[in-house]
Amino acid sequence: MIAFVVRRLLQSILVMLAVGFIAFSLFNYVGDPINNMVGQDTTLEQRQELRERLGLDDPFVVQYGRFLVNAVQGDFGLSYRHRRPVAELIAERVPATLELSLVAAFLALFIGVPMGVYTGLHRRGVISQLFLTVSLVGISLPTFLIGILLILVFGVMSQDINAALGFTLVPQLPTFGRGETVQLGWWSTGFLTKSGLLALILPSVTLALFQMTLIMRLVRSEMLEVLRTDYIKFARARGLTNRAVNFGHALKNTLVPVITITGLQLGSIIAFALITERVFQWPGMGLLFLQAITEVDIPVMASYLMLMGFFFVLINLIVDLLYYVVDPRLRADKAVAAGHQ
Amino acid sequence: MSGIGQHGDIAPAGLVAHLRDGFRRFFDGDVWYSFTRSPVVIVSAVVTLLFVAAAVFAPLIVPYDPFDLASIDLLDSEIPPVWLDGGDPRFLLGTDDQGRDLLSTIVYGARISLGVGFASVLFAMVLGVGLGLLSGYLGGTVDAVIMRIADVQLTFPAILIALLIDGLSRTVLPRDLHGEIWFYVLVLAIGLSFWVQYARTVRGSAMVERGKEYVQAARVIGVPPLLIMLRHVLPNVMGPVLVIATINLAIAVITEATLSFLGVGVPLTSPSLGTLIRVGQDFLFSGSWWITVFPGAALAVLVLAVNLLGDWLRDALNPKLR
Numbered sequence: 001m002i003a004f005v006v007r008r009l010l011q012s013i014l015v016m017l018a019v020g021f022i023a024f025s026l027f028n029y030v031g032d033p034i035n036n037m038v039g040q041d042t043t044l045e046q047r048q049e050l051r052e053r054l055g056l057d058d059p060f061v062v063q064y065g066r067f068l069v070n071a072v073q074g075d076f077g078l079s080y081r082h083r084r085p086v087a088e089l090i091a092e093r094v095p096a097t098l099e100l101s102l103v104a105a106f107l108a109l110f111i112g113v114p115m116g117v118y119t120g121l122h123r124r125g126v127i128s129q130l131f132l133t134v135s136l137v138g139i140s141l142p143t144f145l146i147g148i149l150l151i152l153v154f155g156v157m158s159q160d161i162n163a164a165l166g167f168t169l170v171p172q173l174p175t176f177g178r179g180e181t182v183q184l185g186w187w188s189t190g191f192l193t194k195s196g197l198l199a200l201i202l203p204s205v206t207l208a209l210f211q212m213t214l215i216m217r218l219v220r221s222e223m224l225e226v227l228r229t230d231y232i233k234f235a236r237a238r239g240l241t242n243r244a245v246n247f248g249h250a251l252k253n254t255l256v257p258v259i260t261i262t263g264l265q266l267g268s269i270i271a272f273a274l275i276t277e278r279v280f281q282w283p284g285m286g287l288l289f290l291q292a293i294t295e296v297d298i299p300v301m302a303s304y305l306m307l308m309g310f311f312f313v314l315i316n317l318i319v320d321l322l323y324y325v326v327d328p329r330l331r332a333d334k335a336v337a338a339g340h341q
Numbered sequence: 342m343s344g345i346g347q348h349g350d351i352a353p354a355g356l357v358a359h360l361r362d363g364f365r366r367f368f369d370g371d372v373w374y375s376f377t378r379s380p381v382v383i384v385s386a387v388v389t390l391l392f393v394a395a396a397v398f399a400p401l402i403v404p405y406d407p408f409d410l411a412s413i414d415l416l417d418s419e420i421p422p423v424w425l426d427g428g429d430p431r432f433l434l435g436t437d438d439q440g441r442d443l444l445s446t447i448v449y450g451a452r453i454s455l456g457v458g459f460a461s462v463l464f465a466m467v468l469g470v471g472l473g474l475l476s477g478y479l480g481g482t483v484d485a486v487i488m489r490i491a492d493v494q495l496t497f498p499a500i501l502i503a504l505l506i507d508g509l510s511r512t513v514l515p516r517d518l519h520g521e522i523w524f525y526v527l528v529l530a531i532g533l534s535f536w537v538q539y540a541r542t543v544r545g546s547a548m549v550e551r552g553k554e555y556v557q558a559a560r561v562i563g564v565p566p567l568l569i570m571l572r573h574v575l576p577n578v579m580g581p582v583l584v585i586a587t588i589n590l591a592i593a594v595i596t597e598a599t600l601s602f603l604g605v606g607v608p609l610t611s612p613s614l615g616t617l618i619r620v621g622q623d624f625l626f627s628g629s630w631w632i633t634v635f636p637g638a639a640l641a642v643l644v645l646a647v648n649l650l651g652d653w654l655r656d657a658l659n660p661k662l663r
Binding site: 015018019026136137139140141142143144145148149151152155156157267268271272274275278279290293294296298301305308309312313316 | 493496497498500501504505507508509511512591595598599602603604605618621622625626628630633634637640641644645648649
C-alpha cells in the first residue's frame with residue numbers, strides 16, 4: 001500500500017513538473033516579458049538593467065527553479081493586462097467555477113446513476129429506449145448548443161409560451177452572470193441568495209447534461225455485464241429477492257468503474273465549465289482564461305494551465321487511491337503477487 | 342538502406358493491395374449484413390453522405406455565394422425564414438445579421454466544419470498510428486517514451502489541449518499570418534489532442550502481431566523493420582483504427598465548433614457552423630432566433646448521424662459488445 005502511494009505520488013510530481021515546464025516555457029519564450037512591462041521610450045540600458053534585476057539573464061535551470069519555487073508559494077507574477085497579481089485574479093474567480101462544477105457533478109451523479117440502473121434492469125422497456133435516445137441526442141449536442149437552446153427557451157421565449165398557453169409552464173430563469181453573491185471570507189457564494197440559486201440552474205444543467213448521459217450509459221453497460229455473471233444467477237437460484245440481487249449484488253459491483261469515471265469526469269467538468277461560462281457569462285476561471293488568450297496575457301494563461309494541471313493530477317491521485325480502498329480484489333491481487341516474489 | 346530502396350518500388354502497390362484485401366474482408370459478411378438490416382444506420386449513412394456531398398459541391402448548389410460582397414445587401418439583414426411573417430421567398434431560411442442567405446452560409450459552414458474535421462482526424466490517425474506502430478513493434482525505450490507522453494496528455498481533456506495549442510499559436514504567430522493559416526493551426530490543435538487513442542490501440546495490436554509467425558518469417562528473410570511495420574503489421578491493425586476514426590470525426594467536428602464558438606477557432610471572415618452559432622447568440626434576445634438555431638440544428642444532425650454510424654461500426658466489428 002505504502003509503496004503504491006509513494007509511486008503514485010512520484011508520478012504526480014513528475015507530471016506537475018512537466019506541466020510547470022510548459023508553463024515556464026510560455027513565460028520565457030513567447031514574446032519578450034520586458035517589452036510587456038515597459039513603455040516605448042525605455043532605453044536599452046534601462047531594459048538591460050531591468051532584465052538583470054529580474055534575473056532573466058540567469059541560466060535556464062536557475063530560472064526554472066525560481067519559477068517552481070514561486071509557483072509552489074502561489075506566486076505567478078503580474079497579469080500583463082490587469083496589472084494585478086495573477087494569484088489574486090484567479091482566487092476571485094475560483095469560487096464561481098467550483099460552485100458551478102460541483103452542482104453539475106452532483107446533478108450528473110444523482111440523476112445519471114438511477115437512470116443507468118433503470119435502463120440496465122429494464123432493457124427492452126419503452127422508458128429505457130426513451131432514455132437511451134435522449135442520451136444519444138445529449139452526447140451529440142455540443143455543450144454550448146444545449147446552453148443556447150436553454151437560453152432560448154427559458155430566457156427568450158418563456159413569456160410568449162406562457163402567454164399562449166394561459167398558464168406558467170416555462171419559468172423565466174436568469175441567463176446571465178451569477179446573480180447576487182454573499183462573501184464568506186475570500187469565498188463568494190451564490191448558494192445563500194435566491195437570485196444566486198436561480199442563476200445556477202441553467203448553467204449547471206447545461207454542464208451536467210453531457211456527464212449525466214455518460215454516467216447513465218456507463219452504469220447501464222456495467223449492470224448488463226454484471227447481471228450476466230454466475231454469482232447473480234446463483235443469487236437468483238438461492239431465491240433472493242429481486243431487490244437484494246439488483247441492488248445488493250449487482251449495483252455494488254458496478255460502482256468501482258463508476259467511481260473511477262465520475263472522479264475523472266470531475267476534472268473534465270471543471271475544464272468544460274469554460275464553455276458553459278462563456279455561454280452564460282459566468283464570471284469564473286474559464287472566462288478569465290479565454291480573455292487571457294485573446295489578449296495574449298501570458299501569466300494568466302500559464303497559471304490557469306498550472307492550476308488545471310494541479311486539479312487533474314490531484315483528482316487522478318485521489319481516484320487511484322479510492323479505487324484501491326473500494327475494491328478489495330486489487331489489494332488481494334497485490335498481496336498474492338507480493339507473496340510469490 | 343538498399344533493401345528499402347528495392348522494396349520501396351513495389352511497396353505502394355503492395356500496400357494498396359493489402360489494404361484492398363483488408364477492406365474486402367471488412368465489408369464481407371457480417372458488417373454489410375448488419376448495415377442492410379438497420380434502417381437507423383442507413384438513414385445516418387445517407388444523412389452523412391448528403392452533408393459531405395453538400396460540403397464538397399457547395400459552390401454549385403447554394404443559391405448565393407456568402408463570400409461575394411456584391412450579392413450581399415445590409416438592407417436584407419435579419420429576415421426571418423419564409424414561413425414566418427416578413428419572410429422573403431429569396432431566402433429560404435432567412436438571413437443573418439449581415440444580410441447573407443442563411444442556407445448558403447450554413448452549407449459553406451458545414452464545408453469548413455467537415456474540412457477541418459476530416460483533416461484533423463486524418464492527421465491524428467497518421468500521427469497516432471505511426472507512433473503506435475513504432476511503440477508496439479520496437480518496444481523498449483521508444484515505447485516507454487511515447488507512452489509516458491501519452492499518459493501525461495491523457496491527464497487533460499482534449500478540448501483544453503486544443504484550446505491551449507490554438508491560443509499559443511495566436512501569441513506566437515503574427516496576426517496576419519494567423520489569419521491565413523488558421524486552417525492548419527486548427528487541424529494541428531485538434532489532431533494533436535486526439536492522437537493518443539490511436540497510438541494506444543495500435544500499440545496493443547502491434548505488440549500482439551509482432552510475435553506472430555508471418556512477422557517472424559518476414560524478419561528472417563531480411564525485410565527491413567520499417568517495411569514489416571507498414572506492409573505486414575499495419576493492415577492487420579487497421580480495423581479498430583477505422584472505428585475510432587469514425588467516432589473521432591464526430592468529436593473533431595464538435596471540438597472545432599466549440600473552439601469557433603469560444604472565439605479562438607475559425608475566423609469571422611469564413612464562418613464555420615460554430616462561428617455562425619456564436620454570432621447568432623448575440624441576436625437571440627432581439628428575436629432573431631433563426632441565425633443561431635439553424636446552424637445549431639445542422640451541426641446536431643451531422644454529429645448525431647456520424648455518431649450513430651460509429652456506434653454501429655463498433656458493434657458490427659465487436660459482436661461481443663452487443
